[in-house]
Amino acid sequence: MSDKPATQHLFADALARVQAICATLAAEGGWPAGIDFSRIVVEPPRDASHGDMATNAAMVLAKDAKIKPRDLADMIAEKLRADDLIAAVEVAGPGFINLTLKPQVWVDELRTMLREGAAYGKSAVGAGAKVNVEYVSANPTGPMHVGHCRGAVFGDALCGLLDFAGYDVTREYYINDAGAQVDVLARSAYLRYLEALGEIIGEIPEGLYPGDYLVPVGQALAAEYGDKLKAMAEAAWLPIARAKAIAMMMDMIKGDLAALNIKHDVFFSERSLIETGNNKVTETIDFLRAKGDIYEGRLPPPKGKPVEDYEDRIQTLFRATAYGDDVDRPLIKSDGAYTYFASDIAYHKNKVDRGFLDMIDVFGADHGGYIKRMQAAVKGVSDGKAALDVKVVQLVRLLRAGEQVRMSKRSGDFVTLREVVDEVGSDAVRFMMLFRKNDAVLDFDLAKVLEQSKDNPVFYVQYGHARGHSIFKNAREVVPDLPEDDTARAAYLGDAPVDRLTDPSxxxxxxxxALYPRIIEAAAVAHEPHRIAFYLYDLASEFHALWTKGRDLPYLRFIITNDAEITRARLAMVQGVVSVLASGLAVLGVHAPTEMR
Known part of the structure; x- marks a missing residue:
């Protein structure tokens, strides 16, 4: 596989070979035309003792080929045995095929890693397809809390992953600046304005936002307007206070996100849908009505627990059931205002109009019931051409040495994202927020993420990268001309005698x-950046274990003082580790330090 193109990794190469064999068998055996070979996969076997790769080719093609899976597996295996890169082929169970590759394949792949450097693992699987990822979208009513943090990190890492896998990614934030909550924000800010003018406001009334983060908004209003707002009716001052509060809250939120190295390409205002002269929500409803997707009707009472937006009356409904939802959905409330859902449909139609047929929304744990209706809406506004994947990010339990942390000095009733980042650093926050699948509750222990141990994954992975650089530093006694620069060092080690790497470990x-490119592609297609975090931890663990083994077995040390050639070969392997760890950490938005402090 040394002659494969740089963009095709080992598993993709093996898959292409298996598919070519199946195509040959189809031609020789007169199989029906149009058999779908895309169902074939080549992946690592669950049990490493079964070989290096396994394929389901015989299992998925047997029915179409009208051959028993085991018989077809034997036919495929026979042709695979003729491949000069394969050492052994075994047919297992009902028709799985296990492959063991020749040792040369792995050292050739190391040469590929050194040649490609930071580009190793980059994929063209996205083929430049436009994808819109909407994440965070916290209401602009205060600082971000630790719950928002997980969705922010997940969304941003997913964008980094998709970008690395060849997609054209737009990072988007939807500002919910048109609902009742921003009017509550405005009234809360007005109270702080009165306070800035010297009035005693006492305890913040129930229903308003109590956090002291609104004090600067009140002060800014007082500085700009003096006491003029006091003379106005609420209908006049409320839009002024609202605009100022939203602008300052969004600046705060952007600052919080910047502390995590998160930047969005687009900040989309919900209010812009209804305040542009041509109301986009009305326009969208008219568009759907013309298609027959809107009607006036009465919804049946909900089964089980009460539904928040249920009203027993004739109302304007979106025919969501035509697109896979469980029930049709109301668009206009009894007071004539649009439902949140109506605005959300218009917003997603706007995305479709901007050319996004591939959309990902990152939802909080409390929005799981909203998924089906939004997917139905996207199908409706795009005539089924667009797809929406919704990733639900579960709750974060914040702990300190096992004890739950509940209160914040700054916000009064929740722990802010900024407080957590200031305490443990953005790297620890980002990596640990990804070291669990997004739909599982996450325990984040502020004490544990600062430990320097194997039990702290972010330390262990970063330490793997730093250890590699420490090895390079020490190796200059044996290989004095080893470059310090990463790219130059990889090029220098490109002709190292890596054939001398023979130990099983x-x-x-x-x-x-060599798994890295496949992990990137699989994680990108599944929209699961946690797979990268898991892989990096496994890689670092294996690297640390080999280093430790060298302490007990001196012949396995990375630096052999009287053998410069085996040292260079092992340095080439260490360069592969350093390069892949740096690449994977960069995808996740985490630094790769060259030394640990």
């Missing part, structure tokens, strides 16, 4: 490294 590490 070295091959285990090479095989783990």
């Amino acid at each position: 070295e091959f285990d590490l090479l095989k783990r490294l």
Whole structure:
């Protein structure tokens, strides 16, 4: 596989070979035309003792080929045995095919890693497709809390992953600046305005936002307007206070996000849908009505627990059931105002109009019931051409040495994102927020993420990268002309005699490294950045284990003082580790330090 193009990784190459064999068998055996070979996969076997790769080719093609899976597996295996890169082929169970590759394949792949450097693992699987990822979208009513933090990190890492896998990614934030909550914000800010003018406001009334983060908004209003707002009716001052409060809250939110190295390409205002002269919500409803997707009707009473937006009356409904939802959905409330859902349909139609047929929305744990209706809406406004994937991010339990942390000095009733980042750093926050699948509750222990141990994944992975650089530093006694620069060092080690890597533990590490491009593609297609975090931890663990083994078995040390050639070969392997760890951490938005402090 040394002659494969740089963009095609080992598993993709093996898949292409299996598909070519199946196409040959189809031609020789007169299989029906149009058999779908895309169902074939080549992946690592669950049990490493079964070989290096496994394929389901015989299992998925047997029915179409009208051949028993086991018989078809034997036919495929026979042709695979003729491949000069494959050492052994075994048919297992009902028709799975296990492959063991020749050792040369793994050292050739290491050469590919050194040649491609930071580009190793980059994929063209996205083929430049436009994808819109909407994440965070916290209401602009205060600082971001630790719950928002997880969605922010997940969304941003997903964008980094998709970008690395060849998609054209737009990072978007939807500002909910048109609902009742921003009027509550305005009234809360007005109270702080009165306070800035010297009035005693006492305890913040129930229903308003009590946090002292609104004090600067009141002060800014007082500085700009003096006491003029006091003379106005609420209908006059409320839009002024609202605009100022939203602008300052969004500046605060952007600052919070910047502390996590998160930047969005687009900040989209919900209010812009209804305040542009041509009301986009009305326009969208008219568009759907013309298609027959809107009607006047009465909804049946909800089964089980009460539904928040249910009203027993004739009302304007979106025919969501025509697009896979459980029930049709109301668009206009009894007071004539649009439902949140109506605005959300218009917003997603706007995305479709901007050319996004591939959309991902990151929802908080409390929005799970909203998924089906939004997917139905996207199908409705795009005539089924667009797809919406919704990723639900579960709750974060914030702990300190096992004890739950509940209160914040700044906000009064929740812990802010900024407080957490200031305490443990953005790297720890980002990595640990990804070291669990997004739909599982996450325990984040502020004490544990500062430990320097294997039990702290972010430390262990970053330490793997730093350890590699420490090895390079120490190796200059044996290889004095080893470059310090990463790119130059990879080029220098490109002709290292890597054929001298023969120990099984070295091959285990090479095989783990070679998995990286496949992990990138699989994680990108599944929209699951946690897979990268898991992989990096496994890679770092294997690297640390090999280093430790060298302490007990001196012949396995990375630096052999009287053998510059084996040292260079092992440095090439260490360069592969350093390069892949740096690449994976960069995808997740985490730094790769060259030394640990």
